[in-house]
Amino acid sequence: MIENFWKDKYPVGVSAEIDPDQYPNVQTVLKQSCQRFADKPAFTNLGKTLTYGELYELSGTFAAYLQNHTDLQPGDRIALQMPNILQYPVAIFGAIRAGLVVVNTNPLYTAREMEHQFNDSGAKALVCLANMAHLAEQVVPKTGVKTVIITEVGDMLPTFKRILVNTVVKRVKKMVPPYHLPQAISFLDALDKGRGKILRESAPKGEDIAVLQYTGGTTGVAKGAMLTHRNLVANMLQVRALMGANLNEGCEVAVSPLPLYHIYAFTFNCMAMMLIGAHNLLVTNPRDLPAMIKEIKPYKFSVFVGLNTLFVALSNNEGFRALDFSSLKLTVSGGMALQLATAERWQEVTNCPICEGFGMTETSPVATVNPFSAIQLGTIGIPLPSTLCKVINDDGKDLDVGEIGEICVKGPQVMKGYWQRQEATAEILDAQGWLKTGDIGLIQEDGYLKIVDRKKDMILVSGFNVYPNELEDVLAMIPGVLQCAAIGVPDEKSGEAIKVFVVVKPGVTLTKETVMEHMRANVTGYKVPRAVEFRDALPMTNVGKILRRELRDEEMKKMAKA
Incomplete structure (x- = not known):
């Protein structure tokens, strides 16, 4: 019934299915695109393309370099910790x-x-x-990391500009604290x-893993989602389908302000946009914002x-409003709810x-x-081709x-599971391949979905998942903290802001x-x-579980009165 429901919900000209095995791996897509669009610009940053x-x-x-000058073997994990730079x-x-x-x-x-993250992966x-x-x-x-490669912001720029940018970042802005890593090699030396x-x-x-993308899942400590080559290839093809x-291969220019290390921009900008050149x-x-506007x-x-x-x-930025939008034909929103x-x-x-989306x-x-x-504002759209959605009680x-x-x-984009966490995987992913999202919503007659609430206590700050368990663990490290809780409260700028509640031990003085x-x-x-509130006690169940929802309800009532 689920399968049949979606078949006629796609716009004219859009197939309900893609072939996730069209390419055997990410490398094949990369090679094809780099050959087809060899002379076309792929990435631009700080004026260098x-x-x-x-x-x-x-x-x-x-x-x-990695194969000939390190001991790394296929399947070994390599952590990449960089902002959006050409490296x-x-x-x-x-x-x-x-x-x-x-x-x-x-x-x-x-x-x-x-x-x-380094030890877990x-x-x-x-x-x-x-x-x-x-x-x-x-x-x-404290980890198993043996190979360390260090890069500076301007490393991919022409010589004079590279020296200038790296000097300004290090000497003028003082954004590079001193460090001592004698085993490290520079990115340019590696090249x-x-x-x-x-x-x-x-x-x-x-089915081989391409990326371990860390997330809290629906609850708890950060876990590595095993995203396979097939997962990534499927999502590229689904997004394109x-x-x-409305997009022309080899002709589009995409602004990429979201960090590529985050799964949203990683797949859309680094993968799907690569597929179409x-x-x-x-x-x-x-x-x-001024630097971003100057860049684009x-x-x-x-x-x-x-x-x-x-x-x-x-x-709300005057400089941005003055830009030329005559070529802009596709804006995509994700990561957090889009307000009307x-x-x-x-x-x-x-x-x-x-x-x-x-x-x-x-x-x-x-x-x-x-x-x-x-487009239907207020909805998250329809499932991608070869994707099924359902709602359960x-x-x-x-x-x-x-x-x-x-x-x-x-669908074929659903992860293989959590890295070395079978129990956590079984909680969210069943034997038939259905993934529980932890989001509460409904499916409309026309196939569009709406999200009405989140099932778990996750807090969403500017598109990033924040998990109360982690915050409470860190709070509990403070000497004198007896009980604590973290919740999300509505915020105009970031969607939600974090508020924590702290109960201190008798005789202890603790400040915000x-x-x-x-x-x-x-x-x-x-x-x-964003806010800290000290209390004499926190609401709890009869077995001692802190009731975060009661705290949220109290905050909502306060805001309604304000």
Whole structure:
């Protein structure tokens, strides 16, 4: 019944199915695109452009270095910890061509978060920006990482500009704390050593892991979602099938402000745009709006991928509103709920509607999206080709169209499972391939889906998942904390903001400043709470479980009265 329901829900000209085995692996797609679009621009950053031909040559050189000058073997994990700079696509495609499994790592991670991810994944190599090498110095000795490659922001730029940019970052802006990693090699030296060396192109099978993408799943500590070559290839083909009717191969210019280490931009900008030979404008720091606008101003961009908070900031920016939007024909929103007012304001500014989609790290990530030709604001669109969705109740029973329950997804983009966590995998993924999303929603008669709430206590800050369990673990490390809880509260700028509640032990004095300082030292910036409230007690069940929902309800009542 589920299968038949979706067959006639696709726009005219869009097939309900794709062939996920059309390409055996990511390398095959890369090679085809780099040959077809060899002279076309692939990535631009800080005024420097790499063509597809140059991308293939440089990634091959990097792969040759990894094969000839390290002990890394096919299947070994390599952590990449960089913002949006040209070194990222060179490193990721080079690592994949060498047969390695990529572990995308947030450059904003603290030492504690890095240590967990490197040890959990069993990473044996690390490519990181010099700006966080001082943290790598602390972490690497506690992990299995043996190969360390350090790059600076301007490394891919022409000589004079490279020296200038790297000097300004290091000496003027003082963004590179001192570090001591005697075993490390520079990214440019690695490329030099790889030139002229023989590359044995890896030939992984579709079911082999390409990327370990870390996420909290629906609850708990960060877990590595095993995304296979088939998962990534399928999602590329699915996105092209549903979104690509309006896109011309080898002609599109895509603004890429979201970090490529995040699964949303990774698949859309680094993978799907590569499939169609698009030109990606990499924005290193999207928080610096003037710099971002300066970076994209010279180009007639046609694709823009972002999320609600970014759309709000740009729509209210005078410099952005003055740009030329005459070529913009596709704007895609994901990562967090798109607000109606935001969508309307964006279209007013750019004359381009926003297509909202939905996905998870566990679905590589795109599961549903609004077709460009038939956008329904307030919905997350229809399932991608070869994707099925259903809604279930708490007992796992399938619900009818229009009934509210937990959304489940099935398709070739659904992950293989969580890395070395069979129990966690079994909780979210059943034997038939259905993935529980943890989101509550419904399916409309026309096939479009709506999300109405989240089942779990996850907090969504500017598109990033924040898990209360982790925050509470870190809070509990503070001497004198007796009980604590973390919740999300509505916030105009970030969708949700984090508020924590703390109960201190009798006789102990604890200040908000102490709590904030501790959190800033132990979690990434977007996980730092916006508000701290001290209480004598927290609401609990009769077995002692803290009731976060009661805390949220209290906050909502306060906001309603305000």
